[in-house]
Amino acid sequence: MKILAIVGTPTKHDGYTTKTVEVLEQRFLKQRDAEFSYLFLEDHNLPGCQGRLSCIKFGEHKCPFEPKVTPIVRAMENADVVIFASPVHCFNVSTLMKNFIDLLVYQMHRPAFFGKKALIVATAAGAGQKGILKYLHKTVANWGFDVVGQLGTHSGFFDKEKYFNKLTKAADKLATKTITAVDKDVTPKPGLAELINFRVWRSTVAINEQNSPYDWEHWKKSGWLDQDYYFETKGNFISKSIAFLIEKLIAQAIRNVSVGPST
Numbered sequence: 001m002k003i004l005a006i007v008g009t010p011t012k013h014d015g016y017t018t019k020t021v022e023v024l025e026q027r028f029l030k031q032r033d034a035e036f037s038y039l040f041l042e043d044h045n046l047p048g049c050q051g052r053l054s055c056i057k058f059g060e061h062k063c064p065f066e067p068k069v070t071p072i073v074r075a076m077e078n079a080d081v082v083i084f085a086s087p088v089h090c091f092n093v094s095t096l097m098k099n100f101i102d103l104l105v106y107q108m109h110r111p112a113f114f115g116k117k118a119l120i121v122a123t124a125a126g127a128g129q130k131g132i133l134k135y136l137h138k139t140v141a142n143w144g145f146d147v148v149g150q151l152g153t154h155s156g157f158f159d160k161e162k163y164f165n166k167l168t169k170a171a172d173k174l175a176t177k178t179i180t181a182v183d184k185d186v187t188p189k190p191g192l193a194e195l196i197n198f199r200v201w202r203s204t205v206a207i208n209e210q211n212s213p214y215d216w217e218h219w220k221k222s223g224w225l226d227q228d229y230y231f232e233t234k235g236n237f238i239s240k241s242i243a244f245l246i247e248k249l250i251a252q253a254i255r256n257v258s259v260g261p262s263t
């Protein structure tokens, strides 16, 4: 089993985000002979996303920073499990993690990580873990990952034995859950929210054929423009019907420009 930790803390091995991942690593290795590797975003000097959307419209190879982004994407493709770990900086993910996510924005439109498992880690001195765990979960789920679990830690308590024991137990449980999920190799059925999300993307891609030809071609080639979801899913008749209706309403709203500015 190959486990890759993408760590977005500039403090690298000196910081508590990495220390949290190291606890996970120990618990994984206690249970399974896994290949565990670290990818520190700090080492990759990723330039800031320029916001031109060329990756979406004309393909990720058109991003001027593609040579820097691709090796990270390949490392993710090569792993069975990816751990996304970030410190809480001003109630958000770190700049390193946010820029990495921005550079992968095309993955929101053309998710490619179905079948892969993910774990989310967030570390703060005080508060903010919950918000960024939720944000990272939503982000990588949109890239296709099956998020198996998450772990939020408090850096100030690491030297307290009672806290560290609880952390070790939580990490142990997560490792077991993740190993079981990889062994079972089942891609979870999408729920109503995922089905609706898919339909929203589908409407957006279909409407933007001229603007974003690469995106459209990819959806067409993948068969997604004619499907209920990215992959074949059985059952869910009611959820699929609700998602279908919502897609129609959204398409109508876009056609009639019946949305206004938010105030």
Ligand SMILES: Cc1cc2nc3c(=O)[nH]c(=O)nc-3n(C[C@H](O)[C@H](O)[C@H](O)COP(=O)(O)O)c2cc1C
Binding pocket: 009, 010, 011, 012, 014, 015, 016, 017, 018, 087, 088, 089, 090, 091, 092, 123, 124, 125, 126, 127, 128, 155
């Ligand atoms: C720029 C910056 C912003 C921070 N913002 C928060 C915050 O919003 N909430 C919080 O509890 N801690 C905050 N902290 C503290 C970090 O979350 C804490 O130091 C954590 O251990 C950082 O991870 P690291 O040890 O891997 O560097 C902030 C730290 C920095 C450097």
